Amino acid sequence: AGPCDIYSSGGTPCVAAHSTTRALYSAYNGALYQVKRGSDGKTTDIAPLSAGGVANAAAQDDFCANTTCLITIIYDQSGRGNHLRQAPPGGFKGPESNGYDNLASATGAPVTIGGQKAYGVFMSPGTGYSNNAASGIATGDAAEGMYAVLDGTHYNGACCFDYGNAEVSSRDTGNGHMEAIYFGDCTAWGSGSGSGPWIMADLENGLFSGRGARQNTGDPSISYRFVTAAVKGKTNQWAIRGGNAASGSLSTYYSGARPSGGYNPMSKEGAIILGIGGDNSNGAQGTFYEGVMTSGYPSDATENAVQADIVAAQYAVTSLTSGPALPIGTSISLRATTSCCTTRYLAHNSSNTLVTVDGISSSSSSTLKQQATWVVRAGLGNSGCVSFEAWDAPGRYIRHYNFALVLAATDGSKQFREDATFCPQAGLGGGDGGGGPGSVVSIRSWNFPTRYLRHYDNVGYVASNGGVHTFDAAGSFNDDVSWVVGAGFA
Numbered sequence: 001a002g003p004c005d006i007y008s009s010g011g012t013p014c015v016a017a018h019s020t021t022r023a024l025y026s027a028y029n030g031a032l033y034q035v036k037r038g039s040d041g042k043t044t045d046i047a048p049l050s051a052g053g054v055a056n057a058a059a060q061d062d063f064c065a066n067t068t069c070l071i072t073i074i075y076d077q078s079g080r081g082n083h084l085r086q087a088p089p090g091g092f093k094g095p096e097s098n099g100y101d102n103l104a105s106a107t108g109a110p111v112t113i114g115g116q117k118a119y120g121v122f123m124s125p126g127t128g129y130s131n132n133a134a135s136g137i138a139t140g141d142a143a144e145g146m147y148a149v150l151d152g153t154h155y156n157g158a159c160c161f162d163y164g165n166a167e168v169s170s171r172d173t174g175n176g177h178m179e180a181i182y183f184g185d186c187t188a189w190g191s192g193s194g195s196g197p198w199i200m201a202d203l204e205n206g207l208f209s210g211r212g213a214r215q216n217t218g219d220p221s222i223s224y225r226f227v228t229a230a231v232k233g234k235t236n237q238w239a240i241r242g243g244n245a246a247s248g249s250l251s252t253y254y255s256g257a258r259p260s261g262g263y264n265p266m267s268k269e270g271a272i273i274l275g276i277g278g279d280n281s282n283g284a285q286g287t288f289y290e291g292v293m294t295s296g297y298p299s300d301a302t303e304n305a306v307q308a309d310i311v312a313a314q315y316a317v318t319s320l321t322s323g324p325a326l327p328i329g330t331s332i333s334l335r336a337t338t339s340c341c342t343t344r345y346l347a348h349n350s351s352n353t354l355v356t357v358d359g360i361s362s363s364s365s366s367t368l369k370q371q372a373t374w375v376v377r378a379g380l381g382n383s384g385c386v387s388f389e390a391w392d393a394p395g396r397y398i399r400h401y402n403f404a405l406v407l408a409a410t411d412g413s414k415q416f417r418e419d420a421t422f423c424p425q426a427g428l429g430g431g432d433g434g435g436g437p438g439s440v441v442s443i444r445s446w447n448f449p450t451r452y453l454r455h456y457d458n459v460g461y462v463a464s465n466g467g468v469h470t471f472d473a474a475g476s477f478n479d480d481v482s483w484v485v486g487a488g489f490a
């Protein structure tokens with residue numbers, strides 16, 4: 001039985017069931033999600049390998065070969081049509097030109113489930129999905145439950161990485177108009193013990209870790225790579241539960257009365273959000289693998305059985321990289337492959353901007369040779385990827401800032417480490433740029449995996465394929481993000 005079969009048996013059926021990684025009913029063999037590729041704008045649906053099984057990641061890999069892919073729809077498996085799509089503007093606008101939020105990369109969150117590859121939904125700041133016309137989701141003070149499986153190491157302190165019940169208008173319509181799982185280390189409202197991240201409940205105008213509006217030390221900091229987060233609520237009663245999605249059982253972090261001040265009774269509206277706050281606040285980041293919402297307040301026993309099913313599914317990490325090896329500690333050069341620019345190399349200049357410089361060779365000045373030489377380091381923000389330290393400026397790394405690449409000194413912040421982390425993969429471009437088979441790499445931003453290290457007008461950026469910035473232009477995108485890896489010059 002899958003999670004939703006278990007909820008049905010418990011008398012609290014799923015009214016929404018979302019996952020890009022697996023079927024959540026043992027009999028489900030329909031579409032899990034839709035991806036759209038950059039090369040021709042075509043879409044395809046990804047289904048499980050078999051009824052009740054893991055997503056067919058190979059079908060995505062084939063469809064998305066040599067181009068970029070975005071997750072356009074996360075289908076509802078419950079049969080109610082409560083699909084999640086690109087979230088519209090609300091109280092806050094998203095970064096797309098029409099005020100919509102960004103869509104997630106289809107390849108930012110690879111995992112294995114029972115040894116089979118699948119992709120989660122890696123959501124950068126600005127990314128959001130919703131359904132403002134959902135059916136069967138709790139309204140008013142009606143009872144509901146929900147859980148989500150998330151990446152416990154991907155979070156931030158911005159508002160609000162949520163999954164659950166929110167306003168139908170994407171606007172803040174007042175306390176008690178939401179009931180959603182929150183995950184992250186935002187301290188603007190509530191917090192738990194330690195420094196976070198925490199599972200909390202977003203009840204609108206407040207992230208709650210317990211009954212009181214501020215700190216509740218019964219809500220622990222989470223350090224699991226895969227975390228099961230659960231929130232449920234009914235008349236004057238709600239609970240937060242959580243645990244390691246890869247082993248063991250759920251613990252109850254809070255169970256008791258509703259907070260005061262407009263949260264009892266609740267005024268739930270019955271829309272569904274993922275990755276954003278109720279008012280389309282979209283500064284948060286996180287990774288979603290699967291989640292459901294139920295009708296009725298699930299018993300702890302039902303949730304415990306769902307947790308056992310999640311553990312039995314065996315979520316595990318897999319490689320974030322592919323393509324030519326970039327061994328940690330080696331010195332490399334990166335040569336452009338676009339036909340304009342095949343004699344240009346990625347270098348920093350004296351103003352710490354990343355540029356491509358023409359015609360660097362052994363007879364170039366030692367300053368120039370050093371500026372075009374990069375020492376590969378373990379990724380500062382995720383050791384499954386890499387960071388690039390300047391050969392001539394130890395402690396200074398390539399990072400992005402406003403999506404432009406700059407050379408900057410470590411400042412000790414998590415933001416710096418994440419902005420300086422890049423995941424190499426086999427080159428997206430068609431040719432090898434004269435570098436020989438297997439020499440071409442494309443370098444994905446870890447925290448914005450829709451974005452790749454690109455030269456545009458000979459300046460370096462992290463660019464998305466056809467995004468809103470000039471440097472996101474779709475023309476020559478694949479070539480501009482494909483680089484021949486060579487030995488360092490210095």
Ligand code: AHR
Nearest residue numbers: 160204205206277278279
């Ligand atoms: O409750 C926290 C946040 O406050 C909600 O997600 C958002 O709608 C409001 O800004």
Ligand code: AHR
Nearest residue numbers: 338455456457458476480
């Ligand atoms: O970076 C050099 C060129 O600038 C890129 O190939 C092109 O996209 C832009 O015109």
